[in-house]
Amino acid sequence: MGNYDALLVVSFGGPEKPDDVMPFLENVVRGRGIPRERLLEVEAHYQRFGGASPINQQCRDLIAAVEPTIDLPVYWGNRNWHPYLEDTLRRMASDGVRRAAAFVTAAYSSYSACRQYIDDIALARAAVEGAPEVVKLRHYFDHPGFVAAMADHTREALDRLPAGLRDSARLVFTAHSIPTSMAATAGPGGGAYEAQLRRAAALVTAEVSGGGDRAWDLVWQSRSGAPHIPWLEPDVCDHLPKVDAPAVVLVPIGFVSDHMEVVYDLDVEAAETARKIGLPLVRAATAGTHPRFVSMVGELLAEPEPVACAATCCPAPPRRHGGSQAPQGSQGSQGSQGSQG
Template sequence: MPHLVSPDPIRTDAAPYDAVLLLSFGGPEQPEDVLPFLQNVTRGRGIPDERLKEVGEHYYGFGGRSPINDQNRALLAALRESFAQIGLDLPIYWGNRNWAPYLTDTLREMAAHGIRRAVVIVTSAYPSYSGCRQYRENLADATAAVENAPAIDKLRHYANHPGFVGSFVESTAAALAELPEGSAIAYVTHSIPTAMNATSGPDGNGYVTWHLDVAAEITAELERRTGVSRRTDLVYCSRSGPPQVPWLEPDVNDHLEDLTAAGVPGVAVVPIGFVSDHMEVIYDLDTEARATAEKLGLPMARAATPGTDQGFVTMLRDLVVERAAAERGEQPERPCVGKLGPGWDNCRPDCCPALRRPAAGASAPADGSAHQASSDQTPPAAPSTAGPKDNA
């Protein structure tokens, strides 16, 4: 599939950057961490500890440990090895928004090491407030809090890069191979309030538009390979917040029921909204959705996320080289697939604005902003079926 193969970078000069920062959501690593972690995530929203403890039960079901930090450690190791393979001499640091290593502490360490300018890899691939702008706001706050903090540039959105799409092509093909002929594909991502989607990206509706474009590219490549057309849908998981607030639908579990009623013989669940198998994947899909499928008697196979797939890691490395070249005033090749073109290096000031959030204890507005999810979703403020979120 030549159009899904990333070209080798023309050069490995990293100037003007002297470091890379991997920025993620963070997650608890032991049972004692769960409540403090959830307090960090929901700080300022007035959510009582009793409710957070309820949400924390999903973490306790996995030993009180989110997989996200271990996945970031593995990604760090893979990136360092990939950098070394091409002689890209840049240190890679790691910071989180909501748990150790905290972003501010990491920037303080970078400043102590004399780092002046760094490029940041965010473990969120799509445009939205919580998947992009909120990270940029956190970076701005942390930079302001650290004396002599390095200047930071964020890589472009990479969901439609060949390295990301190609990884899902391979994992979706593997999942379909486990299923009966004629099985459908359910592309899954994190639900967000419809009002947040409406303001995502420079022109609005960017969150859904990017997902649909990525799904169409995966589908087209699989059809090109096999000559088989099949049903595909974009569905959602991890909805939270009060039921009267509209969020993106359908929910993956409702969709599985619809597929069964339609007589579909099986389904490949493909989590295109996620870069690794963190809590939304292992709980919302591998636990809840799989239980739904088993109850329905619907064969289901879940496609792997990119994680430390070589193509994905190479993509991240190449994006660092690409951004460095652009900052030097060059015109680097900007690989992408689909109809939308490559992501933008610099977001407009009005891109992906935050939804209004009421003061702690106030009733929720109709736009659902009191319960904003991130693509690393935050826990719900009111009882709901949604689990915790540490999507990065």
């Protein structure tokens, strides 16, 4: 599989028990001046679900599904929680790994979904003597495997609606909001984050509808940070009351697994909004361990080695007091952006 002797799955990380939550959140926001009361608010979201994010177990599940399909050992390292990237690279070096491909659980271009992971890998390598070379695999937002997985899950969600509502239900695709300044500089020419999400949503809609017409929207979720800093809008909960359709299927196209942001911001907050306005709503699953998504990883490994991003691509946002990005209900990438644990 290419010129690699290992696969490294790189993710955001998340707490796995109640005592992990605050140390995890402090890792996420270190140096950003996030107010303590904001951390306590987000901590409550985790504690509502037993103090555990779904993301770590979902990484384990993905690795268990991928490893038998490729002829490489698979390692796993996180940005913000155990197993940390630095510890994983140290183990890889000890095992004799010299050149690894990195699969990041974020499918899109932006600072948080791509550049920050590249920087995290570089910092971890610099701290480990004899660390392997690590090549980040390409963005996969439009890969047929990702599209097929999301289309299947969207069809499954439509099937959960009453039969009379399925044909006229509106697809509402959601992704993590980011500051508009970050969105403007995403990708080589800027604007790639939103453009890639729209491309993915259009591809999934076309597959679900068999090439026919079906109405869809792209909206945002999990906005955080200082209120005076503009972020991508509209928020999903602001959008739902304006939907002119008898039912909605929420499709979390911006995520590859059910992060805390998905299960809280969509399954709790958006679901409550829909209930209050009497709007039938179901939520499609994320790609997770869908067989086409699993096989996609091997297909990416078999592709020609990707060209590395320019150092100026997806630059880091300026840090302001109060933080340009604070943790919300929780990439990857994806994944995801402010906090995807």
